[in-house]
Amino acid sequence: MEQMKSKAPQRTKKPLPSLAELQNGILKNNLALLSRAITLVESTRPEHQAVAHKLVEHALQQKTDTLRIGITGVPGVGKSTFIEQFGKMITQRGKKVAVLTVDPSSSKSKGSILGDKTRMQALVQDPNAYIRPSASGTSLGGVTRKTRESITLLEAAGYDVIIVETVGVGQSETAVHDMVDFFLLLKLAGAGDELQGIKRGIVEMAHAIAINKADGPNKKEAARAQTEFARALHLFPPKENGWVPKVVCCSALENTGLDALWEMMLAYVKDSKASGYFTDNRSQQNAHWLHQHLEHRLVSDFYGHKSIKTVLPQYLREVTEGKTSPFAAAEALLQRYREE
Amino acid sequence: MEQMKSKAPQRTKKPLPSLAELQNGILKNNLALLSRAITLVESTRPEHQAVAHKLVEHALQQKTDTLRIGITGVPGVGKSTFIEQFGKMITQRGKKVAVLTVDPSSSKSKGSILGDKTRMQALVQDPNAYIRPSASGTSLGGVTRKTRESITLLEAAGYDVIIVETVGVGQSETAVHDMVDFFLLLKLAGAGDELQGIKRGIVEMAHAIAINKADGPNKKEAARAQTEFARALHLFPPKENGWVPKVVCCSALENTGLDALWEMMLAYVKDSKASGYFTDNRSQQNAHWLHQHLEHRLVSDFYGHKSIKTVLPQYLREVTEGKTSPFAAAEALLQRYREE
Numbered sequence: 001m002e003q004m005k006s007k008a009p010q011r012t013k014k015p016l017p018s019l020a021e022l023q024n025g026i027l028k029n030n031l032a033l034l035s036r037a038i039t040l041v042e043s044t045r046p047e048h049q050a051v052a053h054k055l056v057e058h059a060l061q062q063k064t065d066t067l068r069i070g071i072t073g074v075p076g077v078g079k080s081t082f083i084e085q086f087g088k089m090i091t092q093r094g095k096k097v098a099v100l101t102v103d104p105s106s107s108k109s110k111g112s113i114l115g116d117k118t119r120m121q122a123l124v125q126d127p128n129a130y131i132r133p134s135a136s137g138t139s140l141g142g143v144t145r146k147t148r149e150s151i152t153l154l155e156a157a158g159y160d161v162i163i164v165e166t167v168g169v170g171q172s173e174t175a176v177h178d179m180v181d182f183f184l185l186l187k188l189a190g191a192g193d194e195l196q197g198i199k200r201g202i203v204e205m206a207h208a209i210a211i212n213k214a215d216g217p218n219k220k221e222a223a224r225a226q227t228e229f230a231r232a233l234h235l236f237p238p239k240e241n242g243w244v245p246k247v248v249c250c251s252a253l254e255n256t257g258l259d260a261l262w263e264m265m266l267a268y269v270k271d272s273k274a275s276g277y278f279t280d281n282r283s284q285q286n287a288h289w290l291h292q293h294l295e296h297r298l299v300s301d302f303y304g305h306k307s308i309k310t311v312l313p314q315y316l317r318e319v320t321e322g323k324t325s326p327f328a329a330a331e332a333l334l335q336r337y338r339e340e
Numbered sequence: 341m342e343q344m345k346s347k348a349p350q351r352t353k354k355p356l357p358s359l360a361e362l363q364n365g366i367l368k369n370n371l372a373l374l375s376r377a378i379t380l381v382e383s384t385r386p387e388h389q390a391v392a393h394k395l396v397e398h399a400l401q402q403k404t405d406t407l408r409i410g411i412t413g414v415p416g417v418g419k420s421t422f423i424e425q426f427g428k429m430i431t432q433r434g435k436k437v438a439v440l441t442v443d444p445s446s447s448k449s450k451g452s453i454l455g456d457k458t459r460m461q462a463l464v465q466d467p468n469a470y471i472r473p474s475a476s477g478t479s480l481g482g483v484t485r486k487t488r489e490s491i492t493l494l495e496a497a498g499y500d501v502i503i504v505e506t507v508g509v510g511q512s513e514t515a516v517h518d519m520v521d522f523f524l525l526l527k528l529a530g531a532g533d534e535l536q537g538i539k540r541g542i543v544e545m546a547h548a549i550a551i552n553k554a555d556g557p558n559k560k561e562a563a564r565a566q567t568e569f570a571r572a573l574h575l576f577p578p579k580e581n582g583w584v585p586k587v588v589c590c591s592a593l594e595n596t597g598l599d600a601l602w603e604m605m606l607a608y609v610k611d612s613k614a615s616g617y618f619t620d621n622r623s624q625q626n627a628h629w630l631h632q633h634l635e636h637r638l639v640s641d642f643y644g645h646k647s648i649k650t651v652l653p654q655y656l657r658e659v660t661e662g663k664t665s666p667f668a669a670a671e672a673l674l675q676r677y678r679e680e
Contacts, residue, residue, distance in 0.1 A: 290666040295639050
């Protein structure tokens, strides 16, 4: 979608608000301007990126006290209903909630993005909630970078809790885990035990596992799964900060267990703030962000360079035609880049 | 391990053979020199990398006619027994086989690498087979790049079939799929049907699925799984080249079904060479390789730059202490890099 945009820039006719307007709009939580700002962050056009950087830089200077929660789970686990109920519960407690979805598949069809938005209807209508389906680029790295920047804007806009939703495919979980304070894994009782081998990495990242759909006839099975998971989690080494991941049962449908889960998160935050881990962790995440941003800039500056843009197609042709090796072509391109 | 090496360079006492010796050694399939060359490819030390690039460049100039096969499957599916039997069958047909394992976990303990080697004892002793457990770096990107380069050396050394083994975790499959001609997924009957949702991406990449361990009492179940998978695969869009992925049953233990699988691969190669797809696909893979190599070089040149090495720790400290933002720090570093 982004690529389409850059090919047809005339599509965005609305004049760009000034930097000051956008900055003030974010601070005042003006939804139109906030959304516009996130769109700029998600844009790949250099002139948009320049503004986006300034917006993020400005947002980073705001003092905020927020909680960033990553929520993952395979399709069918009931993520949207869960997030909707969980989000409503948080706003009822007087906090403002923003939800970002990081769905690698959502870039494929605009339909699914819109579908996503109508999914959480009640939360969309809540004045203290903001839902943003991420119009991701194709690369997961892009989603990551932009999600992180969007979090910053949402925090500056006054959201207390930022929920980043992701689908249980592995790669995006690591990325999201790296930008949140608390990582929650949603599971169903009785589903996919063979799967543990593969999802081990995700289980290891989780601060808590919530067995969702623990309602009606599923209750007993869910309680058993809870015991099993709790036992299994004890086999993992404890987290850096000594936290032992918890397992809870909940039902988004019957709205049970969500309060307890929220209390657990608050207890986690309290503990990890007291120990200094909360801040340390965010600092490490910032260092990681620095590296990611640097690497992204190095690569995008290269491909965006006029002279490289001109000669790259020719080198690519020579490589695909077997006339030169990928190695030799890369060296020649780097040489050219360095000389200019 | 590589990092340890670079901290204690005195560990590698053996003098480095000359470039010409290594190049000739590869062409003559001198195993000691070939192994040494692959070790250079896998090394992160700049002086090793310089030699490695020349070796790969030289190897790329050799005309070869090879088949690159990617084999994946979750732990427990019987990959090593399968590869051993499959490899032996190929050497019995007068072809030379090289096996590269891309196991992200293998970097953790030297034990598992050695364990890997003894795993395929009969194949190791086969004079027409070469097994190389990849002493991977920690980053998957590194594994990819180095595996690709190692393939080139093995092909120049005269191996007709290169098998790249990987574990079914998702990310490495995409990387390996991107450097082979044929991608084979090993499965077990009856295991992990819930898993299809997650592994869909891998299933989509496969040119064939082999239901392994189709022996003894498992035979019936395997045949049923074969029918089911074949039906399911028909629901995916056909591959670019019109190939409809096949499902076969085999038993590495009883040595059944492997011949048929090999014949199928040969038929695939024949077809896709006739249509031009085989060459087109390799060309595209080379273009992708160019990009990967470029991006790697851009980033590693930056971090390897003297002045960046000197000031980076200070910027990282400022970022983690919250004195500057990741953005501002990155821009300052890039500015400095550009000026020098």
